[in-house]
Amino acid sequence: MESSDCFIETRGLSRQYRVGPAEIHALVEVDFHVQKGEFVAILGVSGSGKSTLLHLLGGLDTPDCGCVRVGDRDLAGMTSMERTIYRRTVVGFIFQSYYLVGSLTATENVALALTFQGVFGAERTRLAAESIERVGLGLRASHRPNQLSGGEQQRVAIARAIVHRPALLLADEPTGNLDRATAAEVMGLIHQVHRDLGTTVVMVTHDEEMAARVADRVLRIRDGRLEGAGGSA
Amino acid sequence: MRALKIAGLAMNGLRRSPLRVTLTTLGVTFACGALVTMVALAIGIQRQVETPFRALAMLNNIQVRPKEGKDADKAPPLDDAALANIEKLPGVAAAYPDVHIKGIKVRYEKKEAIAIGIALPREASLLGVADEFIVAGRLFDEGNRPEAILGLSVVKELGFKTPAEAVGKQIALEAAGLTPDGGDKFTYQQTTMALTVIGVYEAPALLPGAARQGILLPVELMKDIPGIHLDSALSRLKSGGPIVTSGYASATVRVRDPAMLHEVQVKLTAMGFSTEAMLNKLQHMRQFFLAIQMLLSVVGSVALIIAALGIVNTLLMAVMERYQEIGLCKAIGASDGDLFILFLTEAGIIGCLGGLTGLGLGWLVSQLMELVAGFYARGQGITGRLNLFAFPLWMVAVTVAFAILVSIVAGIYPALRAARVDPIRALRSH
Numbered sequence: 036m037e038s039s040d041c042f043i044e045t046r047g048l049s050r051q052y053r054v055g056p057a058e059i060h061a062l063v064e065v066d067f068h069v070q071k072g073e074f075v076a077i078l079g080v081s082g083s084g085k086s087t088l089l090h091l092l093g094g095l096d097t098p099d100c101g102c103v104r105v106g107d108r109d110l111a112g113m114t115s116m117e118r119t120i121y122r123r124t125v126v127g128f129i130f131q132s133y134y135l136v137g138s139l140t141a142t143e144n145v146a147l148a149l150t151f152q153g154v155f156g157a158e159r160t161r162l163a164a165e166s167i168e169r170v171g172l173g174l175r176a177s178h179r180p181n182q183l184s185g186g187e188q189q190r191v192a193i194a195r196a197i198v199h200r201p202a203l204l205l206a207d208e209p210t211g212n213l214d215r216a217t218a219a220e221v222m223g224l225i226h227q228v229h230r231d232l233g234t235t236v237v238m239v240t241h242d243e244e245m246a247a248r249v250a251d252r253v254l255r256i257r258d259g260r261l262e263g264a265g266g267s268a
Numbered sequence: 269m270r271a272l273k274i275a276g277l278a279m280n281g282l283r284r285s286p287l288r289v290t291l292t293t294l295g296v297t298f299a300c301g302a303l304v305t306m307v308a309l310a311i312g313i314q315r316q317v318e319t320p321f322r323a324l325a326m327l328n329n330i331q332v333r334p335k336e337g338k339d340a341d342k343a344p345p346l347d348d349a350a351l352a353n354i355e356k357l358p359g360v361a362a363a364y365p366d367v368h369i370k371g372i373k374v375r376y377e378k379k380e381a382i383a384i385g386i387a388l389p390r391e392a393s394l395l396g397v398a399d400e401f402i403v404a405g406r407l408f409d410e411g412n413r414p415e416a417i418l419g420l421s422v423v424k425e426l427g428f429k430t431p432a433e434a435v436g437k438q439i440a441l442e443a444a445g446l447t448p449d450g451g452d453k454f455t456y457q458q459t460t461m462a463l464t465v466i467g468v469y470e471a472p473a474l475l476p477g478a479a480r481q482g483i484l485l486p487v488e489l490m491k492d493i494p495g496i497h498l499d500s501a502l503s504r505l506k507s508g509g510p511i512v513t514s515g516y517a518s519a520t521v522r523v524r525d526p527a528m529l530h531e532v533q534v535k536l537t538a539m540g541f542s543t544e545a546m547l548n549k550l551q552h553m554r555q556f557f558l559a560i561q562m563l564l565s566v567v568g569s570v571a572l573i574i575a576a577l578g579i580v581n582t583l584l585m586a587v588m589e590r591y592q593e594i595g596l597c598k599a600i601g602a603s604d605g606d607l608f609i610l611f612l613t614e615a616g617i618i619g620c621l622g623g624l625t626g627l628g629l630g631w632l633v634s635q636l637m638e639l640v641a642g643f644y645a646r647g648q649g650i651t652g653r654l655n656l657f658a659f660p661l662w663m664v665a666v667t668v669a670f671a672i673l674v675s676i677v678a679g680i681y682p683a684l685r686a687a688r689v690d691p692i693r694a695l696r697s698h
């Protein structure tokens with residue numbers, strides 16, 4: 036579907052890795068659309084190419100062939116610095132293992148992202164505190180990661196990912212390290228962010244039930260090929 | 269602005285491994301400490317040596333001697349007539365003999381001391397020089413009263429409790445020596461003088477005890493001391509020339525303006541004397557000290573370079589330990605340059621801390637050494653502060669700047685490694 040609301044569009048997107056003589060096709064000819072404000076979940080077993088796709092969408096990686104457009108940007112043609120600025124301004128990343136800086140408090144972890152985004156001083160403090168508040172950790176703001184549970188740490192990571200109000204939130208198995216109850220909470224939080232801020236979300240998971248509950252649309256990926264409907268729901 | 273804020277994150281990085289960073293910084297501290305101590309010593313001693321040059325305004329002086337060697341017998345004598353002629357040269361302020369006579373007896377009441385007689389021109393007071401060495405009384409002024417200025421050691425030997433007590437007292441001087449009376453004959457002569465003590469001087473700390481053992485006499489009084497022409501007459505006899513009864517072995521010519529030095533020197537040479545400008549001597553000395561300072565700096569720099577290797581090591585470990593974190597930072601918007609600046613700043617902070625503590629350490633060590641040297645010097649009869657070490661501001665600044673610079677250079681490779689971290693790899697590494 037080529038509607039004017041189309042936010043992400045990939046065409047023939049491929050990525051392969053050469054390991055010795057073998058060639059691994061991590062992503063094969065992926066044609067994929069996401070509309071503005073849509074919540075898309077991508078299901079797939081380990082090694083099916085989910086992370087590779089997210090890295091390409093988030094401007095961390097570049098495709099071997101095919102194109103990937105986000106908004107009016109052509110990511111494949113960007114320079115390294117342009118992709119850095121794209122990540123800085125458009126994208127928020129959430130990872131399975133949180134990747135919080137252990138020596139910083141919850142708020143400081145969020146503020147770190149703002150520093151790289153060029154927000155300083157009182158504005159940075161205010162935005163970081165606001166974001167921590169939004170994920171429900173107001174009382175835990177000055178705790179360090181080792182004083183927080185897994186679910187709380189992932190909340191901090193979410194606060195960090197959305198502090199600059201990114202248009203696109205990319206979540207790579209955000210509940211992979213959490214028990215079911217906590218996973219449901221975190222999933223709920225991501226859904227709430229999506230709803231409240233209108234953020235477009237692409238989330239990778241292998242929890243089918245959870246995906247169906249929060250996503251507008253669920254896609255499957257197998258051996259680097261996207262299955263089912265390539266268009267909208 | 270952005271770079272500054274990124275640099276602000278560096279302290280947080282360093283706090284992560286306090287022990288390792290402290291040890292690495294200590295390496296820089298010791299290197300800088302050694303560097304600073306050595307260079308401060310070289311500068312300090314140079315200053316000590318240069319003090320008399322400055323304080324006595326010696327840089328306007330030319331030392332004049334009769335020619336020696338091949339044509340010495342035909343060379344003109346350096347006597348009062350020659351000095352009078354020299355004084356008439358344009359640009360010359362004064363010309364007076366340099367005379368040191370040992371074994372002069374000085375008496376006050378029942379006490380006696382043996383002093384070294386030294387001629388001091390009366391103009392010295394007008395030049396405003398040497399003031400800083402006078403600890404009581406004053407320098408000679410115009411006129412021709414029989415006066416003397418005593419060294420601190422002489423004053424003590426004569427039984428005065430303080431320098432001020434000696435000022436105004438009458439002392440007796442007794443000198444004996446050989447006076448050439450033409451041909452190859454010398455007459456033994458004895459002189460006594462009654463003198464008023466008008467001042468007491470102290471010599472710079474580094475000079476040996478003998479420097480405080482002097483009795484300074486106005487030039488015209490000095491000429492009455494037997495033996496002042498002996499050296500000149502003897503060397504004349506040895507070279508086979510006609511005997512001169514009133515020559516001096518050496519004289520000082522003061523020019524009004526250092527710019528005149530060369531011109532006057534040329535004229536003196538034309539008159540048949542050998543000359544050496546004090547400025548020239550000072551410049552030779554400065555070259556020597558510069559060479560010493562360079563040598564010490566190189567030695568210290570080697571220590572600093574070794575310390576820098578420690579910085580490379582520490583930061584490479586930090587890059588490895590923070591591999592995932594670096595990847596994460598890139599994912600959330602840090603550029604390669606941001607990470608480069610971040611690690612370079614960490615190196616710079618280590619260098620700055622090391623440089624500052626190194627300065628502190630160097631200062632402490634120098635104070636200790638000063639104390640020990642002072643203790644030893646008192647055993648040798650040298651009193652007062654030695655001031656062996658000097659910490660001029662430029663040296664302090666250069667040391668810290670150098671420590672920071674070397675550390676930042678050491679940080680370049682680790683910082684490049686951090687900048688080149690592939691975020692995807694870093695985030696996949698588990």
Ligand SMILES: Nc1ncnc2c1ncn2[C@@H]1O[C@H](COP(=O)(O)OP(=O)(O)O)[C@@H](O)[C@H]1O
Nearest residue numbers: 052054059061080081082083084085086087088
């Ligand atoms: N740097 C790499 N070198 C070689 N193979 C890689 C590399 N990165 C990913 N792969 C391979 O690409 C495939 C897809 O990986 P990935 O996108 O991480 O899968 P998923 O996230 O679905 O588990 C896997 O087979 C993986 O082994």
Ligand SMILES: [Mg+2]
Nearest residue numbers: 085086087207
């Ligand atoms: Mg994955």
